[in-house]
Amino acid sequence: MKDVSVEVANEERVGERKVGDVVIYGGGIAGALLARQLSATAKVILVDPLDYFEVSMAAPRNLVKPDFSRQSIMPFAKALPRVDHVAARLTELTSEGGIVEDASGRRLLVTGKAAVLATGNRFANELVRGQEGSGADRHAFYQRFHDRLAGAERILLIGGGPIGVEVAGEITEAWPHKHVTLVESQPRILRGTSEAAAARAASILEKRGVTILTGQRIDGLLSNLQDVFAGSGEVTTDAGQVIAYDLAILCIGGRPNTAFMKQNFASRLTPDGHVKVAADLRVKGERTIFALGDITDLAENKMAFHIRGHVKVAATNIRSILAGKSPSLSYKPRTGDPTMVVTRGSRTGVAHLPLFGHTRWSWLVRKVKAEHMLVPNYAKIFSL
Ligand SMILES: Cc1cc2nc3c(=O)[nH]c(=O)nc-3n(C[C@H](O)[C@H](O)[C@H](O)COP(=O)(O)OP(=O)(O)OC[C@H]3O[C@@H](n4cnc5c(N)ncnc54)[C@H](O)[C@@H]3O)c2cc1C
Numbered sequence: 001m002k003d004v005s006v007e008v009a010n011e012e013r014v015g016e017r018k019v020g021d022v023v024i025y026g027g028g029i030a031g032a033l034l035a036r037q038l039s040a041t042a043k044v045i046l047v048d049p050l051d052y053f054e055v056s057m058a059a060p061r062n063l064v065k066p067d068f069s070r071q072s073i074m075p076f077a078k079a080l081p082r083v084d085h086v087a088a089r090l091t092e093l094t095s096e097g098g099i100v101e102d103a104s105g106r107r108l109l110v111t112g113k114a115a116v117l118a119t120g121n122r123f124a125n126e127l128v129r130g131q132e133g134s135g136a137d138r139h140a141f142y143q144r145f146h147d148r149l150a151g152a153e154r155i156l157l158i159g160g161g162p163i164g165v166e167v168a169g170e171i172t173e174a175w176p177h178k179h180v181t182l183v184e185s186q187p188r189i190l191r192g193t194s195e196a197a198a199a200r201a202a203s204i205l206e207k208r209g210v211t212i213l214t215g216q217r218i219d220g221l222l223s224n225l226q227d228v229f230a231g232s233g234e235v236t237t238d239a240g241q242v243i244a245y246d247l248a249i250l251c252i253g254g255r256p257n258t259a260f261m262k263q264n265f266a267s268r269l270t271p272d273g274h275v276k277v278a279a280d281l282r283v284k285g286e287r288t289i290f291a292l293g294d295i296t297d298l299a300e301n302k303m304a305f306h307i308r309g310h311v312k313v314a315a316t317n318i319r320s321i322l323a324g325k326s327p328s329l330s331y332k333p334r335t336g337d338p339t340m341v342v343t344r345g346s347r348t349g350v351a352h353l354p355l356f357g358h359t360r361w362s363w364l365v366r367k368v369k370a371e372h373m374l375v376p377n378y379a380k381i382f383s384l
Contacts (some may be wrong), residue, residue, distance in 0.1 A: 004044040020045035030293030031118035052135035060166040064144035079382035121254025152247035164251035173345030204240025279330035
């Protein structure tokens, strides 16, 4: 039975109410793919402060080739024509629905027969993921960052995961003479994939003149780098190595975007802020709230590659709920799966692939990702 006191309290706190069959919070890879599938048969509301879907894999290339972003940024209006997009941010999840707020501070209560949390990761700055604004703002960002990069000779990359490695590859392909230093706190770069693939990636970068420092941390600089355009400086690693730079770029992973759970659903979060999900991808203990993508506590690498599986399970189970039935499909996390394709610019890279294992074939990496950064795959999904 509905808690009437919650309903009255929410009415007082928000101006308006909006109702759909399914409300999806977050229009990234999980949310947008799910919205596209469900909108064929259900009334879908998508809440996202951005007005576009961005192919995240293309971000490293967009930084050096801003025109590439014209293909990788896909407006919701074109990609999801049957979906009702609300340009706002979920600020508080309640038992009745989501309280969302737009850029002007206007609040709305959004409710549906099922809700989906797909708000992904929040990064320290907007380098690889826009945090607000339009697709046009995002193009302008890439152009401005490119100009800053073009004028910098000594570039410091902090973080040797896939993002740092791909950014190093793009920079050294576009500007072979620049001095690039990559610092990683772990004993090796690319921790999420096999040792062989990581060693090959390191060797390709070193041949291009990149200095790779592993097992060293940089502290004390991170808060400055919330400003992507921060100026030049000098930093000392915890091992005493001094690095002077014209531009420092933070390439460390994000944290789950789940602050909206803290008020009423704190017990559904792990200590590091991931959402606890059951095998059917419903939030543990909830009947009609699902969570997908990077915010979940599923024990697997946080990758788009796995999210296709989340979307399939959630779409089937949500259709069951809309039909008055119980969800029956389960998702099995790809724990320990080292599959990864990490590019080094548009022509080469390394891969650990299902069936093949670690492959040294540059042509394969070029075909599966480096040439196009998967943009055509998403354009096809959205019929663009
Ligand atoms: C640079 C880069 C390269 C990558 N390369 C690869 C790759 O090659 N292969 C691979 O498999 N994976 C790759 N990944 C990982 C992949 O992109 C992520 O796993 C995937 O994007 C996660 O999808 P998601 O839908 O959970 O979150 P996201 O795609 O991050 O989407 C989250 C969405 O939620 C919105 N949002 C955030 N907060 C709120 C809120 N409060 N209310 C409403 N909306 C909100 C955001 O605006 C965003 O649109 C890469 C990631 C990055 C950053």
